[in-house]
Amino acid sequence: MPNHRLPLNNLPAEGRELVLDDAAIWAENLGQFHMDCRVRTPLSVRLHIMPLEEGYLVRGHLSGSVTLPCNRCAEDVTVELDAPFEEFEDVPDPADGQDTAPGDSHIVLDKGVPLLDMAALCWEEFVLALPMNPLCSPDCRGLCPQCGANRNREQCTCEQEGGDPRLAVLRGLTVKKGWTNTEK
Ligand SMILES: [Zn+2]
Ligand SMILES: [Zn+2]
Incomplete structure (x- = not known):
């Protein structure tokens, strides 16, 4: 997976906003997981990362569109993705002797510096945003x-x-x- 790790140690109190639109994040994972899903209009994720007392609040918005096979007839279905999300990210506790936090945090410690693995986060949000049951029409x-x-x-x-x-x-x-x- 492409490396998009954001160091969080110098984040201003009001947080930081950035856009992640590296097509390789999705292209590589779609290939690796053999997912029958093609990116139609480029995917882009807007992220706002804000430091809180015990971790980081990540608010984001995923947009773009993909083509998936209809669940009943296998014809192409174009799905517009327009998904807001909000995640709280725990920071690993150096006292645990672990570089990753328990649970599903996307923050890893690198020599004591917390890094947000944005590529992993964006991929996960993308998978969550996909429809469970894509249909070419409701009465296919x-x-x-x-x-x-x-x-x-x-x-x-x-x-x-x-x-x-x-x-x-x-x-x-x-x-x-x-x-x-x-x-x-
Ligand atoms: Zn028949
Ligand atoms: Zn269909």
């Missing part, structure tokens, strides 16, 4: 489970011949129960 009809045809564009013959296999099971049940024997 998906792919035919038998022949793989995109049912948004074509009606395959599977449907005409056998119908939906799940419905066929239900129809079978209805027939078995039948009215014919008991009611006549």
Whole structure:
């Protein structure tokens, strides 16, 4: 992951604002995790880092857009990302003998100097901002489970011949129960 570590030791009391838009942060991670996600308009994160008594408050805003496969039909879906976030970052305690703080802090100690790992933070916020269930449209009809045809564009013959296999099971049940024997 590209190195974007910000030393926090000389941060002014009112904090510091900066923008992180190094495309490599996302490109490298998307490749490493084999994620089927392409950056469409460049991603950019605005960060404001403010020192507090026990750590740092990081407020940020992620923007840009990506292309993901629809969860039902696998066609491209463009997703606009517009995600504000706010994180409290703990500072590792040198008394613990650890250079990293417990939990999910993005601050590491380097020879006693706290550094904020901005690339890791931005990547994490990016993953959180992605939709869990991207759909090309809310009523996407998906792919035919038998022949793989995109049912948004074509009606395959599977449907005409056998119908939906799940419905066929239900129809079978209805027939078995039948009215014919008991009611006549
Ligand atoms: Zn779809
Ligand atoms: Zn089919």
